[in-house]
Amino acid sequence: MKKSIIEKLFISVTLASLLTSCGTTNDRITGHYNEWNGIFVDSVVSGVYWKCGNAEGNTSLGGNFGPCIFEEPVTFSIGGLTLGTSVELSSHIFTPHNLISGAKRDTTQNTTLQNDTIFKIASLLLSLDKDSNATNGIEITSAVEESLTNNIATLFPTVSNRTIVKLSQSDIESIVSTIGTSFNNQSNTNISYFNASIASTHLNRTVTEITSGTIVEPDQPLKVGGGEGGSTF
Numbered sequence: 001m002k003k004s005i006i007e008k009l010f011i012s013v014t015l016a017s018l019l020t021s022c023g024t025t026n027d028r029i030t031g032h033y034n035e036w037n038g039i040f041v042d043s044v045v046s047g048v049y050w051k052c053g054n055a056e057g058n059t060s061l062g063g064n065f066g067p068c069i070f071e072e073p074v075t076f077s078i079g080g081l082t083l084g085t086s087v088e089l090s091s092h093i094f095t096p097h098n099l100i101s102g103a104k105r106d107t108t109q110n111t112t113l114q115n116d117t118i119f120k121i122a123s124l125l126l127s128l129d130k131d132s133n134a135t136n137g138i139e140i141t142s143a144v145e146e147s148l149t150n151n152i153a154t155l156f157p158t159v160s161n162r163t164i165v166k167l168s169q170s171d172i173e174s175i176v177s178t179i180g181t182s183f184n185n186q187s188n189t190n191i192s193y194f195n196a197s198i199a200s201t202h203l204n205r206t207v208t209e210i211t212s213g214t215i216v217e218p219d220q221p222l223k224v225g226g227g228e229g230g231s232t233f
Contacts, residue, residue: 037066047140079148082163096121122199127176132192
């Protein structure tokens, strides 16, 4: 006996509803996640404040951060000084390049302005490293972050200027000098200024490590609907 058009339509709608409830939405089919984890590197960078949506914290000793909600951008800062914002990356490996809109990890493709800002970020990260030795990672201690927080209003009275894009390389040097005066007489802390040339060389070395697979993507939360972690896109 042939089914009426109304019966066929009812069956189609019911099947669609069942498939959705069983985890066959578009996000599940394409392998996206409800949440994602990232890693921030120029060497692994710890102690940088990150925020995405309602989630926030400081990057771990391994440079890790997250979880962030799927497709939410993440903003990085140190002591009230904004470094920049990035959308979620398929590799989940973030460098200073990704904090500047339109910049590429191959710095030959960037404009002069983009490169200047990227290297200011890299210069600041290297200079605020606890032991001035990025070969063992960049560690920005809570004490160094607090010092910048306490001094930022004096260094940059206008709130809108408290972003790396607005600063000059000499401003970076002033930050390091101010903080270094407080910490360089303490044991196990050596804050030293690294200029843009040194910073760019080091950052390019980090990019090579990413390309070669030495720096790898962090583990990811479970996919939407369950399953193993790890990026599939």
